[in-house]
Amino acid sequence: ESQPTAPSQSLGPEYRPATQKPTATVSKPVPHKNVHILPQTPQLIALLTMIRDKNTERADFIFYSNRIIRLLVEEGLNHLPVVGHEITTPVGRTYAGVKFEGKICGVSIMRAGESMEQGLRDCCRSVRIGKILIQRDEETAKPKLYYDKLPEDIAERWVLLLDPMLATGGSALMAIEVLKSRGVPEDHILFLNLIASPEGAKKFADHFPKVRVVTAFVDQGLDEKNYIVPGLGDFGDRFYTM
Ligand code: URA
Numbered sequence: 001e002s003q004p005t006a007p008s009q010s011l012g013p014e015y016r017p018a019t020q021k022p023t024a025t026v027s028k029p030v031p032h033k034n035v036h037i038l039p040q041t042p043q044l045i046a047l048l049t050m051i052r053d054k055n056t057e058r059a060d061f062i063f064y065s066n067r068i069i070r071l072l073v074e075e076g077l078n079h080l081p082v083v084g085h086e087i088t089t090p091v092g093r094t095y096a097g098v099k100f101e102g103k104i105c106g107v108s109i110m111r112a113g114e115s116m117e118q119g120l121r122d123c124c125r126s127v128r129i130g131k132i133l134i135q136r137d138e139e140t141a142k143p144k145l146y147y148d149k150l151p152e153d154i155a156e157r158w159v160l161l162l163d164p165m166l167a168t169g170g171s172a173l174m175a176i177e178v179l180k181s182r183g184v185p186e187d188h189i190l191f192l193n194l195i196a197s198p199e200g201a202k203k204f205a206d207h208f209p210k211v212r213v214v215t216a217f218v219d220q221g222l223d224e225k226n227y228i229v230p231g232l233g234d235f236g237d238r239f240y241t242m
Contacts, residue, residue, distance in 0.1 A: 006025045006028070010024075026217075027217040030201050032204070035204065037215055038217075044068065048195075050064040051068070052230060061242075069192075070122065072193070072214055073122075073160070074123060077124075079212050080100055080190075081100075082100050085098050102157075104160060105130060108132070108163070109134060109162065111236045111240065113164065115235070115236070116162040116164060116192065120160060130150035132148045143170040143174045150179075155182060155183030159188060161192065164194040164195070164239075165193070165196075166191075166200035167197050169199065172193075186208055189211045190213075192214050194217070195228055196219065196228075199221070199222060201218055
């Protein structure tokens, strides 16, 4: 069986000669309209290279992950509606701008999703953040909801759902079900994710086509243990313990 080859791209500004632009593996494209992949810029690829490297130690893993998380949050916020907003500058001129109207909240899928909370707080001052704990049920081997703590008015909020790795999609899909059961409309949910598998991305597109997925990278696939490949290993372990 021939493996599908990973797309590669030469990285660097257009004006630089090709000889000065290295070739690197970039995200697979996906055909799903609700899945948005961050622009594959030299900086993003350098950050991903750091966190994928098995020799990167914990402090660096956290630092570089946080930079990617920041990019995801900023891009995610671009998907929220804004209204026109005209202001006056200190020199007395008007400026036709926009502002965000509405309430948002974060919801992290424990444990790894909690690593993305600080990045969200850095962009959205005093944002409310809820939590969902989903684990595999030992008997059925299916994902099971163990715990949730969500803002009581979550149905009136835009929800930024946080989980760094989208592998089979089992937990993330269940988290969407939980949010929907609390009255959050599907199209008010943004799923922020560092690395997705093509399988996970497709599952989202098939089950919840109105949920927008913002991811930094769609990887090659899953291995026999459902780790994303090439991936970065266990995100929670690397962020919290290793
Ligand atoms: N969760 C992880 O942390 N890593 C994977 O590769 C898949 C799921």
